[in-house]
Amino acid sequence: MLSNRASNISPSITLGISAKVKELKSKGQAIINLSIGEPDFLTPDKVKAEGIRAIKENITKYDAASGSLKVKEAVCQKLKRENGLDYTPDQIVVSNGAKHAITNGLLATINPGDEVLIPVPYWVSYPEMVGLVGGVPVLVQTKKENGFKVTLEDIEPHLNEKTKMIILTNPSNPTGNVFSREELENLCTNLVEKNILILADEIYEKVIYDEEFVSIASLSEEIYDKTILINGLSKSASMTGWRMGYSATNKTLAKAIGSIQSHLTTHPSTITMAASVVALNDCEEDVNLMVKTYKERRDYIESFFKDWGRLDIIPPKGAFYVFIDIGPLAEKIKADSLSLQVCDDMIELHKTAFVPGIGFGQDDFIRLSYAASMEDIKEGLKRFKTYVENVLED
Ligand SMILES: Cc1ncc(COP(=O)(O)O)c(C=O)c1O
Secondary structure (H helix, E strand, C coil): CCCHHHHHCCCCHHHHHHHHHHHHHHCCCCCEECCCCCCCCCCCHHHHHHHHHHHHCCCCCCCCCCCCHHHHHHHHHHHHHHHCCCCCHHHEEEECCHHHHHHHHHHHHCCCCCEEEEEECCCCHHHHHHHHCCCEEEEEECCHHHCCCCCHHHHHHHCCCCEEEEEEECCCCCCCCCCCHHHHHHHHHHHHHCCCEEEEECCCCCCECCCCCCCHHHCCHHHHHCEEEEEECCCCCCCCCCCCEEEECCHHHHHHHHHHHHHHCCCCCHHHHHHHHHHHHCCHHHHHHHHHHHHHHHHHHHHHHHHHCCCCECCCCECCEEEEECHHHCCCCCCCCHHHHHHHHHHHHHCEECEEHHHHCCCCEEEEECCCCHHHHHHHHHHHHHHHHHHHHC
């Protein structure tokens, strides 16, 4: 009954963990959830008010399939103001979240058999998305000593005439690392010379602490032309449930992406698009406050691991994740998947949820999300420390 496509797909491991946490909570268990991939802040009030206004004023009918002109203009203004990028509305397609924008971008560019480079550790959905559109995900292992930032050296053995695209995530989910301008320039200039497209997932752009954020398309004209810039409001404006993402590309690609979207979903909800105009133009203060709070949590977690001194982490520079090296536990825990076992133990024995690194292709790590209260972070880390000390002393 199922297509090959459907038979080959695996469910999202992160959503699976959320379901398990919900199930345990519904049985009355108090779970500390450090596995969540969404901001623990509310959507800003003025964004919500604009959504309500849109409903009241009957902005509830079809609009242009690639998104309302107003929201595409607001995206262009944002890209100019914050990233120094020149785009016109006919280069923007507004979609139902960044996930949808990425899938549209892949559908518009990938032929069956085309290879797409995906640096490991990767965000869970990329390999599945590439497979769904008939492409071949080529997993490129990166090195812990580089903070898992992919380099040309990592990529070179995988290049061949079928290589069509690379997916770069900056800041990274799951590692929280951020590329420098120099690293991006070196990498992207070389890739584009080899005629490789870049899908630049910049959804965590705003959640960044001490580093400068560099949008890949701003590096050069050649790179701009070959980049599918992906961004959205799920993380930056705490709008995960509204479903607002977008792509910015050259005009040929934008036209193709718009046509694809026109047959699949038309546009995101008109209410979301209206509210997004406010989120794009007028939410700097709210975003700054969120980032300040994330930074306090990040600082606490960094010093916790430093003081403890037992396990390494990738120094977190952006997004709201910490990637923890559980490699030292491998001698004591014999399991098919180390990270799954550790996460299972943590949830069963210590009522604390993390995401196993195996979901990101990196089984000797687990991911902690600090989109959680400081109180939960402190208690969750305390429990994790107890668990690790017990395992190592066994
Ligand atoms: C790297 C990355 N890209 C894209 C997305 C999807 O964002 P959206 O909810 O806007 O579809 C996520 C969500 O977790 C993500 O972590």
